[in-house]
Amino acid sequence: MILACQKIEKAFGGKSVLNNVNFLINEGEKAAVIGINGAGKTTLFKIITGEYEADHGEVIFQKGSTYGYLSQIIDVSSHRSIYEEMLDAKKDIIELEKKIRQLEKDISTLSGEALESAMESYSRFTDRFEKANGYAWKSEIIGVLKGLGFDESQFDTPIHTLSGGQKTRVALSRILLMHPDLILLDEPTNHLDMESIRWLETFLSNYRGAVLIVSHDRYFLDKVVDKVIEIERGNSQVFNGNYSAYAEKKKAQRDAQMKLYMNQQQEIHHQEEVITKLRSFNREKSIKRAESREKMLSKIELVDKPVTLNSKMRITLEPEVLSGNDVLTIEGLSKSFGDKALFRNLNVQIKRGEVVGLLGANGTGKTTLLKIINRQLRADSGKIRYGSKVSIGYYDQEQHVLDDSKTIFDEISDAYPKLTNTRIRNVLAAFLFTGEDVFQVIGTLSGGEKGRVSLAKLMLSNANFIILDEPTNHLDIQSREILEEAINNYEGTVFYVSHDRYFINQTATRILDLSPEGIVNYKGNYNYYLEQKEAGNVSADSDNITLAASADKSPAPSPEKAKEDWKRSREEAAKQRKRANDLKKTEKEISRLEAENDQLKNEMALPENATNVSKLMELNTKFEENESTLLELYDKWEELSE
Template sequence: MILACHNINKSFGEHLIVQDGSFHIEDREKAALVGINGAGKSTIFKMIMGEEPSDGGEVILAKGKTIGYLAQHQNLSLGNTIYEELKTAKSQLIEMEQQIRSIELELKNLSKEALKERLETYNRLVSTFEAMNGYAYESEITGVLKGLGFQESDFSKRTDTLSGGQKTRVSLGKLLLTQPDILLLDEPTNHLDLHSISWLETYLLNYTGAVFIVSHDRFFLNRVVTKVVEIEQGHIRMYSGNYKAYAEKKQQIRDAQLKEYLNQQREIKHQQAVIEKLRSFNREKSIKRAESREKMLEKISPVEKPSETVSEMHLTLEPSFISGNDVLTVEQLSKGFDSKILFKDVSFEIKRGEHIAVIGGNGTGKTTLLKILNQVISADAGSFTLGSKVKIGYYDQEHHVLHDDKTIFDEISDDYPTLNNTQIRNTLAAFQFTGDEVFQLIGKLSGGEKGRVSLAKLMLSEANFLILDEPTNHLDITSKEILEHALNEYTGTVLYVSHDRYFINQTANRILELVNQTFVNYIGNYDYYLEKKEELTAAYAPSSAVLPTDTASTTVPASDAKLSWQEQKELQAKERKRKNALKKTEEQITLLEERNQVIDQLMTQEEVYSNSVRCQELSEERHSNDCKLEELYEQWETLAE
C-alpha cells in the first residue's frame, strides 16, 4: 500500500463532501476517482496533498514515498521557456552532471591520496547518474513534449505567454518527468488532442509508480485503470476493474438494492392492510393480533431506497420541421492564418440524419471549420451551401453565443420572447438552474454552467442541423450519458467536434478526420476509425501532400482525398467487397488442394489402384480440381493486385 485514507470527513458549512470515507491505493496500481460534478473529487485530492484541511480522519503516505499532483489550475515559473520549465524536473540530474564535469577537471591536479578519494566520489556519481538514465534526460524531455502535442518550434516559447490549456500540458509534462512514486492527476486529458491522449494512456500504462486519476473520459479510464474509487452523496466505495466494470457492477448493486427496497415496501403495505382489516373486525382477539403485527413492523430495519441514476439535467432535442435530404455541400474550401494553411480545397457533403464527428490534432482547424459554417469567420476560398429548410443550432465551446452582461433568465427570454415565465423557469430547472440562480449574470458563470445554458438554448432552438464544438467539455459522466441519449434520439443532422472518444463511439455514424490539410472520411464510429486509420490516411491524406506555400509552380495531381464523401463511401464498399472475395477465393483454393492431397494418398492404396473404375473416378476428379485451381489462382492474383 502506498496511499491510504482512513475515515476522512469534510464539509463546507451544511454541504457534506465526505463522511467516514476510506480507501487505499496499492504500489503501481492505476486507479480512478469518479463522481458527479461537485461531489468533492478535487477536494479529496487537495486533502491528500494537505492543501485543504480535513474535518477528521487521516491520510497516510507510505514512508519514503514521493507524491506528485496535477491540479486543474497551474502556476509556472515566470520567464522560463517551455523547455527550460521541463528541465527543472531534472534539476537533480543536471546538478549531478555538473558535479561529474567539475571532478573531471579537478582530477589532473590532485595528489595520489586525494585522487583516490575523489575517484571514489566520481565513480559513485557516474554510477548513480547512469542508473537514473542521466545521459538520456534531454531526449526524454523532448519525447514528453512531443507526446503532449508540442512542436520543436514551441520549445522556446515563454510560459507566461501560453494559454491555460498549454500551461496544463507543460505542468503535466513536468510532473511526468519527476517520476514520483504516486501521481495524482486531476482531469489530465483536458486540453489534449486525440494523439496526445493516446500517448498519455501508453505512458501511464507503462509507468512504474502508482497513478490516481480524476477524469470524465470513459475511454481513457477503460484503458488505464484497474480500480475505481467512487464518491457519491458523501460515501466512498471501491470497485475492482476499469470504468466499464465499475458501471456494470454499480448497476447490479443498485438493481439488487431496489429489488430489496420494493420487496420490503410491498411487505409493509401488505402487513398494514392486514392490520387495518384485523382492527375492522373490532374483536378482542383480532385487535391483539393486529397489535402484535404492529410491533413486528416497528422492529423492521427500513431498507434505504437507492438514489436515482438519472441526473437532474433533462435534455430533449427535436427539430421543429424536417430539412431536405441534402443538408450541407462544401466545395473547394480553404482557410489559413498568416503563413499557416489549415485546410485546402476540401469538399464534402452531409445528408439528412447523419451524425458526424470531426476529429484531428490541436490547431488543425476543426473549430475554424465550424465557425466558417456558422458565418462567424469567412473562408479564404471555396464555398458551402445549406440545403432546403435547414435550420442551424450552434453550440460554441467558447460560448460566444452567450452575452456576459445578461442574466441566465434574460438570455433565454430575449432569444425566445414567446415563452412565459413558467416555461423559462421549467427549461432552466431541467438544466439545474433553480430559484434565484436564474438571475445570475452569464459573465459570472463557470465553464460548465455556461455550457448548460448553451445546451438549454440549443434544446429550445428546435433546429434540424446541430453544429456542436466540444459539447462534452465541463460535463460530468452522467450528463454526458444524457447528452448521448438525446443525440441518439435526435432525428435531425449533427456535425460536431470532440476529443471524447467514448462519446464519439456512442453518437457518430461517420467521422471526418482533419489531417495533412485535408479531410479523410470514415463511414463508421471511432472503433471503425481506429481499424482503418492507417490504411485510409495513407490512401487519402499522405504526409507528402503537405507542400510549402511558396511552391505555386508545382502542379499537384487531383487527390483521392478530394473525392466527395459519396465517392469515398463507394470506394470503401468496393474495398470491403474485394477483401471478402479474396478471403473466399483463398478458402476455395485450400479446400481443393487438401482434396488433391487426399486423392494422391488414396491412389497409393492397393484396393484403389487395383480397381480400374475407382481409379478412373479419382483421376477425373483430380483433373477437374486442377482446372478449377488454375482459374482460382488467376482470380486470386487479380484480387490481390
C-alpha cells in the same frame, strides 16, 4: 501502500461535502476518482496535498514517498522558457551528472586513498545515475514535450507568454519528468488534443509509480486505470477494474438495490393493508394481531432507495420540421489566416440523419470550419449550400450566443417564451443548475457554467441541423450521458467537433479526419476510425476527397467481416430508432383515442342526447370505431414493446 485516506470528512459553511471517504492506493496502482460535479473530487485532492485540512480523518503517505500534483487551475508566470522549466525538473540528475564528470577529471590526477575514495564515489554516483535513467534525460525531455503537443520550435518560448492550456501542459510535463512515487492529476486531458491524450495514456499505463486521476474522459479512464473510487453523497466506494467495468458493476449494484428496495416497499405496503383490515374488524384478537404486525414492521431495517440521478434528467431534441435529404454540401472550400493555410479545396457532403464527428490535430481548422458553416466567418473560396428547410442550431465554445446581463432563467425563458417554468427548470437541472442557481447572472459564471447554459439553450431549439463545438467540455459524466441519449434519439442531423472519444463512440455514424493534406472519411465510430487509421486504410489524397464518393473509394476493413458487422450494427441501430419512434407515436395515438372516447361517453350521457336516437347512434358508431382501432393499437404497442 503509497497513500491511505481514512474516514475523510469535510464541510463548507455547514454543508457537508465529504462524509466518509476511505481508500488505499498501492505502489504502481492506477486509480480514478469519479463523481458528479460538486461531489468533492477536487476537494479531496486538496486535502491529500495539504491545501485543505480535513474536518475529520487522516491522509497517510508512505514514509519518504514523493508526489506530483496537477490542478485544474495553473498559475505560472515564470520568465523561464519551456525547456528551462524542464531542466529545472531534472536539476538533481543534471547536478549528479556534473559531479560524475568532475570525478572523471579528478581521478586522472589522484592516487592512493584519495583515488580510492574518488573511485568509490564515482561508482556510487554512476549507479544512481543509471537507475534514474540519467543517460536519457535529454531525450526524455524532448519526448515528453513533443508527446504533450509542443514542437521543438516552441521550446524557447517564455512560459509567461503561453495560454492557460499551454501552461497546463508545461506543468504536466514537469510532473511527468520528475517521476514522483504518486502522480495526482485533476482533469489532465482538458487541454490536450487526441494524439497527446493517446501518448499520455501510454505513458501513464507504463509508469512505474502510482497514479490517481480525476477525469470525465471515460475512454481515457478505460485505457489507464485499474481501480475506480466513486464519490457519491459524500461517501466513497471502491471498484476494481477500468471505467467500463465500474459502469457495469454499478448498474448491476443499482439494479439489485432497487429490486431489494421495491420488494421491501411492496411487503411494507402489504403489511400495512393487512394491519388496516385487521383493525377494521374491531375485535380484541384482530387488534392484537394488528399490533403484533406493527411491532414487526417497526423493527424492519429499511433498504435505502438507490441514487438514480438520471431518472428525471431526460432531454429530447425534436426538430420542428424535417430537412431535405441533402443537408450540407461544401465544394472547394479554402481558408487561410495570413500566410498560414488551414485547408484547401475541401469537399464535404452531409445527409439527413447523420451524426458526423470532425477530428483532427489542434490547429487544423476544425472550429474555423464550423464557424464558416454557421456563417460566422467567410471562406476565402469555395461554395456552401444548405439543403431544403435546413434550420441550424449552433453551440459555440466561446459562448457568444449568451447575454451576460441576464440571469440563466431569463436567458432561457426570453429565448423560448412559450415554455413553462417547470420545463425550463427541468432542462437546467439536467445541466446541474438547480434551486436558486437558475437566478445567477450569466456574466458571473465560469466558462464551464456558460457552456452548460448554451447547451441547455440549444437542446430546447427546434433546429434540424445541430452544429456542436466541443459540447462535452466541462460536463460531468452523467451530463455527457444525457447528451449522448438526446443525440442518439434525435431525428435531425448533427455535425460536431469533439475530443471526447467515448462520446464519439456512442454517437457518431461517420468520422471526418481533417489534416493539412486533406480530409478522410470513415463510415463508423471512433473505434472503427482508429482501427482503420492504424491499419493504414486511408483514401484521401492531397486534393482532398468528395465525401459522397469516398464511401466507394474507402478501402474495405480488414478483416472483411468487420465491415459487415459494422453495417449490421448500423442497420440495427436505425431499426431500433424507428421502433422507438413508432412506439412513441402509437402511445400518443392511444392516448388521443382514449381521451376522445371518454369525451364521447360523456356526450352520450347528456340528457339531450339520450332522447336523440340519430345523435346517439352517431356518437356510438364513432365510439365503436375508436374501440376497434384501439384494439389494433394495443396489439401494435405490445409488439413494439417486445
